[in-house]
Amino acid sequence: MASTVGKKYDFTGKVALITGSSSGIGAAIALQFAEYGARVTITGRDSETLKAVGKEIEDKSGHRPLQIHGDFIDQSFANELIEKTITEYGQLDFLVNNAGIGTIGGLESENFMAEFDKVFAINVRAPVHLIKLAAPHLEKTKGNIINISSIASLVPYSLIYGSSKAALDMVTKTSAKELGPKGIRVNSINPGPVVTAIYRSLGIATKPLYMEEEIKKRTLLNMAAEPIEIANLASFIASDDARNITGSIIVSDTEYGQLNFLVNCAGVATLDKGHESDNLMAEFDRIFAINVRAAVQLIQLAVPYLEKTKGNIINISSIASLVPFSLLYSSSKAAVDMITKTSAQELGPKGIRVNSINPGPIMTQIYHSLGMKPEEAEGLIRKYVLLDMVAYPIEIANLASFLVSDDARNITGSIIVSDTGSMCKPLV
Structure with a gap:
């Protein structure tokens, strides 16, 4: 091919x-x-x-x-x-x-x-x-x-x-x-x-x-x-x-492998204090409802249509699923990663591919919402990445476009990190 x-x-x-x-x-x-x-x-x-x-x-x-x-x-x-x-x-x-x-x-x-x-x-x-x-x-x-x-x-x-x-x-x-x-x-x-x-x-x-x-x-x-x-x-x-x-x-590996594409990108985060948070369970319910439950429900509803088109699903997760960051956010994204793998296993025989993109620090509106100026946000991001660059949403869009194309027809059940090397950043 x-x-x-x-x-x-x-x-x-x-x-x-x-x-x-x-x-x-x-x-x-x-x-x-x-x-x-x-x-x-x-x-x-x-x-x-x-x-x-x-x-x-x-x-x-x-x-x-x-x-x-x-x-x-x-x-x-x-x-x-x-x-x-x-x-x-x-x-x-x-x-x-x-x-x-x-x-x-x-x-x-x-x-x-x-x-x-x-x-x-x-x-x-x-x-x-x-x-x-x-x-x-x-x-x-x-x-x-x-x-x-x-x-x-x-x-x-x-x-x-x-x-x-x-x-x-x-x-x-x-x-x-x-x-x-x-x-x-x-x-x-x-x-x-x-x-x-x-x-x-x-x-x-x-x-x-x-x-x-x-x-x-x-x-x-x-x-x-x-x-x-x-x-x-x-x-x-x-x-x-x-x-x-x-x-x-x-x-x-093809294995652990009209609607054509479903991209589950919606998500929320919280800077919770972990088990010491006063509203821990309320935050848990909100984050898991959006980050996990909604993704599962959309996949279930989309399957009949994706099966007809041999389409595929991309879940937008986070490197927070792979390294401890926040009790609620990290655990919700870990759940998304396993949803990706198990959905790939179940839907593969139907011709539907399912993959996850796990971004690291990306220059988005989240920094503005935290009251940071663009130059402050860029400086913060550079502290946590290996490569001397600030990633923007286009980097994730490039990867998503590749994954939904036939050039990636052999990829399913994969957790693909796109983090500018932040997971490999030296600790000191």
């Missing part, structure tokens, strides 16, 4: 290094970035497939990519990639750490520790090394990094593979925290089952005929995702439309 965004993203003059790009997700990302105007470096262990992808990119984009054949088991390969890319193009704007391998071996495997060393060398050590080497160049361009992780980092699947991807997720968060002040955004895409991805990572040479049907059975939306779904998301994250997103782990 081709991207529905068309030429929305203009990467002209940008340079992207995409590892593991001789097939599957990496190849799809490299091709799409090139079609949007970027000059790309592609890498892979198989020289023949690398050449084939290079030819396809040149034929479809008019740009001949820099092709570097190699394996991250060789610890000098990361240096070679960065040095050759900078020598060829003179800059770096996007680093996509896609190269990875899997294993299904458990503790009883005879070669367990050898497998451990290999998987962690490629899935964790190599991205860390590349991020370190790329950071000085990305700082100059105010570029960004996308790590391709997996839902195996979030749910038990394989001891070695799952723990390597969990480590990569924390690499994303901690790197975002460290590099945010330099203007570098770092995010992770965590795909679920994608056609051509799983069987290759398990060392199966050719795609089994039953692969696509097996993937469909494991998803809520009864579809088998293709690499293009991940490429669509990567293009959005790399673009300025996502300039407010850093340190986020974005699940794209």
Whole structure:
């Protein structure tokens, strides 16, 4: 399926290094970035497939990519990639750490520790090394990094593979925290089952005929995702439309996955004193009625119409659902997040996607209502974010527009943080 965004993203003059790009997700990302105007470096262990992808990119984009054949088991390969890319193009704007391998071996495997060393060398050590080497160049361009992780980092699947991807997720968060002040955004895409991805990572040479049907059975939306779904998301994250997103782990898994769209944005907050509030229960009833009950009722009423159009729902939550902020507000938004997940589970078979956007500090009228001048509000927001910017409602609108589009057809049940890195802000 081709991207529905068309030429929305203009990467002209940008340079992207995409590892593991001789097939599957990496190849799809490299091709799409090139079609949007970027000059790309592609890498892979198989020289023949690398050449084939290079030819396809040149034929479809008019740009001949820099092709570097190699394996991250060789610890000098990361240096070679960065040095050759900078020598060829003179800059770096996007680093996509896609190269990875899997294993299904458990503790009883005879070669367990050898497998451990290999998987962690490629899935964790190599991205860390590349991020370190790329950071000085990305700082100059105010570029960004996308790590391709997996839902195996979030749910038990394989001891070695799952723990390597969990480590990569924390690499994303901690790197975002460290590099945010330099203007570098770092995010992770965590795909679920994608056609051509799983069987290759398990060392199966050719795609089994039953692969696509097996993937469909494991998803809520009864579809088998293709690499293009991940490429669509990567293009959005790399673009300025996502300039407010850093340190986020974005699940794209189809599973935990006339009216077309329902956006539950209405909500109220309170600066309550917690259990010491005199009117605690009255405030509880008011906040939960608007933030939670209304959202549930609207979803219930909208379902028959959304089922006809295969539409989708976006709940506007908050990072207050993920970190303690206010007894009533935070708990109401935590409820909204679980409504998102459970609604996605229930409505997926009907073809309805449900996702949540969790904003951090945004410049809205709430600051005016608190008696603050615009410059005071901006100063307050900047204290709590990693990136040197003040986010406005348009940042959330950009993300919402992406989520309701067919470019996000593989995303359901996801809690997507758009907080300018505030959750990763150093405590001191």
